[in-house]
Amino acid sequence: MTQVQQKLEQVTVLFAGDSGDGIQLTGTQFTTNTALFGNDLSTYPDFPAEIRAPLGTIAGVSGFQIHFGSVDIYTPGDRCDVLVVMNAAALKKNLSRLKERGTIILNTSGFDKRNLRLAGIKEGDNPLINRSLEDFKVHEFDITKLTRESLKESTLGTKDRDRCKNMFVLGFVYWMYNRKVDSSIDFLKSKFATKPEILKANITVLKAGYHFADTCETFSNRFEVKPTKMAAGSYRNIIGNQATALGLIAAAHKAKLDLFYGGYPITPASDILHELAKHKNFGIKTFQAEDEIAGICAAIGASFGGDLAVTASSGPGIALKGEALGLAMMLEIPLVVVNVQRGGPSTGLPTKTEQADLMQAVYGRNGEAPIPVIAATSPSDCFTMAFEACRIAIEFMTPVFLLTDGYIANGAEPWRYPKTSDLKEIKVQFAKERTPEDPSYLPYKRNEKLVREWAIPGTKGVEHRLGGLEKDKETGNVSYDPENHEYMVKIRAQKVAEIANHVPLQYFDSGTENSKLLVLGWGSTYGSIKTVVKELATEGIDIAHAQVKYIQPMPRNLGDLLSKFDKILIPEMNNGQFITLIRDQYLVDAKPLNKIKGVPFDALEIKQAILNMLKQ
Amino acid sequence: MAKAQDIKDEVVKLTAKDFVSDQDIRWCPGCGDYSILKQVQSVMPELGLPKEDIVFISGIGCSSRFPYYMNTFGMHSIHGRATAIGSGLKAARPDLSVWLVTGDGDSLSIGGNHLIHLLRRNFDLNILLFNNQIYGLTKGQYSPTSEVGKKTKSTPMGSIDHPFNPLALCMGAEATFIARTIDREPKHMREILIRAEQHKGTSLLEIYQNCNIFNDGAFGGFTDKQMKKDNSIYLKHGEPLVFGAKEDKGIVLDGFEPRIVNISSEDYNLSDLWIHDEKCRNKANILTRFFDDPSKENALPRPFGILYQEDRFRYEEALNEQLNLVKAQKGSPDLDKLLAGVNTWQVD
Numbered sequence: 011m012t013q014v015q016q017k018l019e020q021v022t023v024l025f026a027g028d029s030g031d032g033i034q035l036t037g038t039q040f041t042t043n044t045a046l047f048g049n050d051l052s053t054y055p056d057f058p059a060e061i062r063a064p065l066g067t068i069a070g071v072s073g074f075q076i077h078f079g080s081v082d083i084y085t086p087g088d089r090c091d092v093l094v095v096m097n098a099a100a101l102k103k104n105l106s107r108l109k110e111r112g113t114i115i116l117n118t119s120g121f122d123k124r125n126l127r128l129a130g131i132k133e134g135d136n137p138l139i140n141r142s143l144e145d146f147k148v149h150e151f152d153i154t155k156l157t158r159e160s161l162k163e164s165t166l167g168t169k170d171r172d173r174c175k176n177m178f179v180l181g182f183v184y185w186m187y188n189r190k191v192d193s194s195i196d197f198l199k200s201k202f203a204t205k206p207e208i209l210k211a212n213i214t215v216l217k218a219g220y221h222f223a224d225t226c227e228t229f230s231n232r233f234e235v236k237p238t239k240m241a242a243g244s245y246r247n248i249i250g251n252q253a254t255a256l257g258l259i260a261a262a263h264k265a266k267l268d269l270f271y272g273g274y275p276i277t278p279a280s281d282i283l284h285e286l287a288k289h290k291n292f293g294i295k296t297f298q299a300e301d302e303i304a305g306i307c308a309a310i311g312a313s314f315g316g317d318l319a320v321t322a323s324s325g326p327g328i329a330l331k332g333e334a335l336g337l338a339m340m341l342e343i344p345l346v347v348v349n350v351q352r353g354g355p356s357t358g359l360p361t362k363t364e365q366a367d368l369m370q371a372v373y374g375r376n377g378e379a380p381i382p383v384i385a386a387t388s389p390s391d392c393f394t395m396a397f398e399a400c401r402i403a404i405e406f407m408t409p410v411f412l413l414t415d416g417y418i419a420n421g422a423e424p425w426r427y428p429k430t431s432d433l434k435e436i437k438v439q440f441a442k443e444r445t446p447e448d449p450s451y452l453p454y455k456r457n458e459k460l461v462r463e464w465a466i467p468g469t470k471g472v473e474h475r476l477g478g479l480e481k482d483k484e485t486g487n488v489s490y491d492p493e494n495h496e497y498m499v500k501i502r503a504q505k506v507a508e509i510a511n512h513v514p515l516q517y518f519d520s521g522t523e524n525s526k527l528l529v530l531g532w533g534s535t536y537g538s539i540k541t542v543v544k545e546l547a548t549e550g551i552d553i554a555h556a557q558v559k560y561i562q563p564m565p566r567n568l569g570d571l572l573s574k575f576d577k578i579l580i581p582e583m584n585n586g587q588f589i590t591l592i593r594d595q596y597l598v599d600a601k602p603l604n605k606i607k608g609v610p611f612d613a614l615e616i617k618q619a620i621l622n623m624l625k626q
Numbered sequence: 627m628a629k630a631q632d633i634k635d636e637v638v639k640l641t642a643k644d645f646v647s648d649q650d651i652r653w654c655p656g657c658g659d660y661s662i663l664k665q666v667q668s669v670m671p672e673l674g675l676p677k678e679d680i681v682f683i684s685g686i687g688c689s690s691r692f693p694y695y696m697n698t699f700g701m702h703s704i705h706g707r708a709t710a711i712g713s714g715l716k717a718a719r720p721d722l723s724v725w726l727v728t729g730d731g732d733s734l735s736i737g738g739n740h741l742i743h744l745l746r747r748n749f750d751l752n753i754l755l756f757n758n759q760i761y762g763l764t765k766g767q768y769s770p771t772s773e774v775g776k777k778t779k780s781t782p783m784g785s786i787d788h789p790f791n792p793l794a795l796c797m798g799a800e801a802t803f804i805a806r807t808i809d810r811e812p813k814h815m816r817e818i819l820i821r822a823e824q825h826k827g828t829s830l831l832e833i834y835q836n837c838n839i840f841n842d843g844a845f846g847g848f849t850d851k852q853m854k855k856d857n858s859i860y861l862k863h864g865e866p867l868v869f870g871a872k873e874d875k876g877i878v879l880d881g882f883e884p885r886i887v888n889i890s891s892e893d894y895n896l897s898d899l900w901i902h903d904e905k906c907r908n909k910a911n912i913l914t915r916f917f918d919d920p921s922k923e924n925a926l927p928r929p930f931g932i933l934y935q936e937d938r939f940r941y942e943e944a945l946n947e948q949l950n951l952v953k954a955q956k957g958s959p960d961l962d963k964l965l966a967g968v969n970t971w972q973v974d
Binding site: 042193240241243246247248256259260270272290291292295300301304307313314315316333334426428429466469471472476477487 | 704713949970
């Protein structure tokens with residue numbers, strides 16, 4: 011049978027099922043395949059905080075959304091074209107995310123009495139029977155049964171066979187989008203190298219799904235999404251947390267320092283630790299501490315010893331690190347602190363995303379304790395900004411906050427990765443040995459950038475004592491002198507302000523200073539804003555977009571840039587934090603657009619806000 | 627070569643004075659801390675290390691001012707966290723001699739968690755735990771080692787907190803070196819300080835230290851000339867447990883029960899007594915339980931000296947072994963290869 015190829019510009023597919031159904035694996039496999047095929051893409055994994063949330067319930071639904079296209083893609087997509095559901099709960103939870111007349115691929119065995127009950131659906135309301143799905147294109151199969159059938163010969167038990175059913179789905183979707191299955195076969199071969207029976211079963215089911223799609227005559231055509239025209243270069247797929255880890259490694263490599271990571275497991279930051287622990291041949295010392303405080307304190311110790319020291323966490327963990335952050339700021343030693351933000355306050359929404367720790371990063375310490383804060387805008391940008399965090403920490407002898415969030419930390423996109431030689435140099439100049447004839451070492455003497463010297467133990471003649479008590483402006487000895495204290499508070503703030511002269515100027519991502527309105531974003535809202543602004547441009551509406559990545563201090567031209575606009579819209583995933591900083595520092599009448607639902611902005615929401623504001 | 631020899635000669639020439647910093651000491655006159663500082667400064671030259679290789683790290687409290695007075699590298703950090711900072715420093719720099727100075731509040735209250743985890747990891751560093759059974763710097767509240775009934779500003783009706791037995795706690799936390807000394811026995815303190823530095827692993831040295839302002843005489847039973855010999859027992863590896871003003875008392879182990887016996891009587895002689903064995907965990911566990919109030923009738927004497935010592939792998943050593951192993955397996959790092967990852971594609 012020959013199928014017609016239907017060409018599509020972009021598609022969003024949402025895989026959803028029980029958290030034990032292997033949805034995340036299916037999603038990441040499809041992502042790798044899509045990336046290798048040459049499509050631009052963006053992903054959004056969404057899973058419960060519980061490892062094995064109650065089977066079959068709404069709470070236990072795990073989802074993975076991928077948006078890919080032959081055009082540039084900036085977000086995982088608002089609503090999906092195709093919804094793949096493994097059970098009734100997955101359908102119930104996600105149906106509202108499906109576009110009108112969208113496609114549903116549905117596993118009928120997930121709609122038996124038990125599953126309906128667990129999903130809280132009355133038997134009479136069974137969507138397979140009550141015609142509520144009539145407006146959609148529904149393809150129903152008993153995927154569990156088909157999987158079992160294709161494994162008739164296998165010696166595996168029923169439970170192990172059933173676990174292969176995600177491969178059936180994957181094969182099926184590969185066929186739909188005219189893909190080859192090779193990349194997943196290679197992956198399975200390495201994953202199950204020591205388990206030949208399981209390997210064989212997975213490959214069998216993957217191929218069975220593929221062939222089934224071909225022969226079941228469900229589709230009159232296959233879809234084709236041509237590769238995206240991307241800038242020339244070498245590409246790979248990258249997940250945000252992975253990119254953060256690689257940025258840290260790259261910076262340590264360029265600075266010729268050992269990388270030390272002290273941390274405590276916390277969602278959604280733990281993958282940074284996992285990634286770093288994989289690359290110990292780079293001399294990376296990962297230290298899983300007894301708590302968040304020990305994680306940062308061990309990093310402070312390592313930094314005092316001359317390593318490039320890093321700690322990462324999420325909001326609740328950062329709260330615990332507060333006192334130690336103040337110490338690191340007083341000591342004026344390099345330290346990178348990554349906050350992969352999640353929904354707060356308190357324990358909040360561990361697996362959901364939010365940008366609500368900005369004020370915590372900027373102000374969350376006792377006393378006058380300024381710390382540089384920077385933010386990443388996308389999964390691959392986590393690499394760039396992690397590298398930047400290290401550069402600033404070392405060059406300015408200061409702790410640096412890098413803010414990412416669950417959305418970009420777990421999301422993936424293609425990345426035109428750099429060569430080592432393309433990366434900026436990071437110069438480390440430890441204090442040199444001093445003989446008794448040399449002028450004595452003054453721990454808090456500053457250079458023209460107001461930065462003190464990094465004098466590490468083992469260096470003769472520069473023995474000195476640091477501490478959290480206020481120190482004399484040169485000797486570093488304890489000082490309670492009122493004039494000295496005020497001087498030190500001001501000079502520490504001035505040093506952080508000076509960093510503005512050593513970071514890129516703010517630029518427009520779209521539009522110009524003559525545009526009607528400026529959308530000012532920060533961090534991970536980049537993709538949603540970009541999508542909207544591009545769309546509006548095609549409709550003839552000229553909107554400017556600037557995405558701030560350097561937040562403390564802000565780029566030194568930001569004030570000028572803002573002054574050109576009467577209308578400024580600031581979308582952020584919190585109750586209005588960045589806008590407070592902007593209003594405070596620049597006295598501009600910016601308007602907020604806040605979303606605090608644990609999920610990123612839909613492009614449509616931003617579009618609506620822009621259009622409303624233009625009318626006023 | 628000649629240069630290395632010069633450096634060594636210079637090291638040998640160091641004296642206690644070389645370890646005295648230019649800072650005025652701000653402890654109260656008569657504080658037990660002075661004696662400890664003096665002994666530490668005088669022991670330093672004997673370690674044979676250049677002073678730039680020595681680091682003192684402290685938390686918060688009276689004792690934690692210590693690093694300011696040592697002319698080495700030092701850090702006066704935050705409350706309870708010196709143990710965590712020291713762990714990171716030692717992981718980064720196994721070549722350094724790292725000393726942690728802490729008090730009973732700093733290490734057993736706010737920093738209790740880091741202390742026990744440091745002990746089980748067994749980083750090669752030395753903890754000097756100044757125990758004065760009181761909060762001095764905050765002006766006299768009871769501490770986690772204060773006795774029940776202790777009347778302080780925060781406990782006007784007497785403390786109802788059962789205190790820690792620090793050495794028993796440390797045994798429970800898998801410590802590999804546990805010792806006790808006291809500010810008023812400088813010679814003994816010197817011996818133990820040297821043994822602590824020699825031990826490869828975390829050395830926990832509890833130092834009874836008198837706070838003459840807020841808790842004067844807390845250890846009077848172990849310092850008073852009349853009483854101290856009856857209340858204390860100075861342990862020596864391989865020797866019987868003998869104590870008493872007339873050295874006429876000894877300890878026998880009756881099953882699991884330690885018992886005081888009179889060796890001047892006909893019933894017992896030296897050969898009946900418990901022989902101290904630093905390496906014996908079971909006996910050390912019992913020794914840490916010699917924790918009676920000395921004023922009590924038939925109180926077991928408080929042990930001073932090294933209660934326990936074992937050789938066990940150090941965290942930083944295992945960490946470096948792993949790094950070397952993975953380097954041998956994967957070869958030297960190639961950043962370009964790492965950045966490219968496994969699946970890449972080209973766009974022309």
